Amino acid sequence: MIGKKFIFAASTCAFQIEGGRNLGGRTDSIWDEFTKRNFFIPPLGKATREINSIALASDFYSKYKTDARIMKRMGLQGFVYNMDWTRIFPKNSSDFNPEGIKFYDDVFKTLTEKGIKPIPILYHWDTPMWAEIQGGFENRDVIEWFRNYVRIVFRFLGKYSDLSFVNDENSTFTLNGYLSDYYPPAKNNKTAFAKAIHHLNLSAAIAKEEFELAKVAGYIAEDARLGIDHDWTPPHQYQEGDEAAVVKYNQWFKNFFLDPNLKGTYPEVFFQWLKDEEIDLTITDQDLTLLLKNRLDLIGWNYYRPCYITSDENVDDLKMLRQKSHTFFVSGFKQVFPKDIEYTKWNWIIDPSMLATGAEILWKEY
Incomplete structure (x- = not known):
């Protein structure tokens, strides 16, 4: 547009x-x-x-x-x-x-x-x-x-x-x-x-x-x-009580990959992760100034599918799932694959429902 x-x-x-x-x-x-x-x-x-x-x-x-x-x-x-x-x-x-x-x-x-x-x-x-x-x-x-x-x-x-x-x-x-x-x-x-x-x-x-x-x-x-251009996969909350898991998922898979070039900063979860993992990376004040002064103008969003997110403390109920859950490089959430929805042969969910909703979320935030 x-x-x-x-x-x-x-x-x-x-x-x-x-x-x-x-x-x-x-x-x-x-x-x-x-x-x-x-x-x-x-x-x-x-x-x-x-x-x-x-x-x-x-x-x-x-x-x-x-x-x-x-x-x-x-x-x-x-x-x-x-x-x-x-x-x-x-x-x-x-x-x-x-x-x-x-x-x-x-x-x-x-x-x-x-x-x-x-x-x-x-x-x-x-x-x-x-x-x-x-x-x-x-x-x-x-x-x-x-x-x-x-x-x-x-x-x-x-x-x-x-x-x-x-x-x-x-x-x-x-x-x-x-x-x-x-x-x-x-x-x-x-x-x-x-x-x-x-x-x-x-x-x-x-x-x-x-x-x-x-x-x-x-x-x-x-x-x-x-x-x-970003390929954020918008989350559905899998079950009641998963609100915090969805928030944390979005902090990493939406904000972490968009905020630096659209807001000029990183979400706090990234700085905490660097500290927790003892990773040797220096992000200088000059780096943050460069990001802030040169923010990009727009988002290109590649929508492939949504995902279902739950707390990683929840035990998989394989009677309700297509396969074991998928964990990420950070804790607090995981992706689950409900049985009662449609998938491609590559296990990609077939679901257009989050296309308009996801676009509105991005528009409101950025």
Whole structure:
């Protein structure tokens, strides 16, 4: 929504469809390395994880003009696209790749000519390997590496859209990549998680700072907006007495991932967790000032499903549940899976009921 105007759009990311991984001067990201090392195609009809080659994918790299014509015939008015940092900075933090910029310029120009608004997202989990080798988002230097990247994007591509996002689903990326080995960089370490999420937040603030400078320079429209995209799963209270569990769940899965870039601060539960876990992370007054001065303009919310939350002190009644409950990296609440509702084969609840309610909750708070 821009004002009262609704944009009917589709969304995807470079990792999922682009292909051309070794073309146009591009080098590997952490997802190239991860998919090569963990390649796995499940048996036909088995609902389990597939880790396929991304070398070709849907070949958007070669077929974007055809895809744009299809989008126009479909009546799409916008295209949300998670760009590839590695295509633009394939070797280091300072030397950008003209071929990478030209590719995205061609894509955005083609979309614009078809009446489709490009809505870029700057980062979607695919840290360049050159950056990861130096520590990736655990290394505070990533903030300046990211600054150089967004500065180039705004300079050359900012003219195409008045709506952009910095990050996409920081929660899924950091929980699965830094508190687990399910996604790259597969750290499974609490300190790595804390550093990564803090540096992601600071990188978004830096992006906002550069976004406003790009407006002054005339690269971006004065009324353009920059947001953060989040995949908060809104909770249902499972049973009477679970109010406190739901509150704590939201403090972590809503406020923890949105407050830094929309309010300029962290919820108190994060500072307490750092202390309880004895995690070596310094959040300076300068960091908090940077966040506060460079708050983002809007939320992109990816609604997949709701969840049912109860206190983690409650014992599972497997007669009433589809499976055992899911616990989190913090205590006080857990997710349960009631039997009497509909699920996908991946155990995702099929329930649109929280779409409007969740949007209203976000609107009222932010």
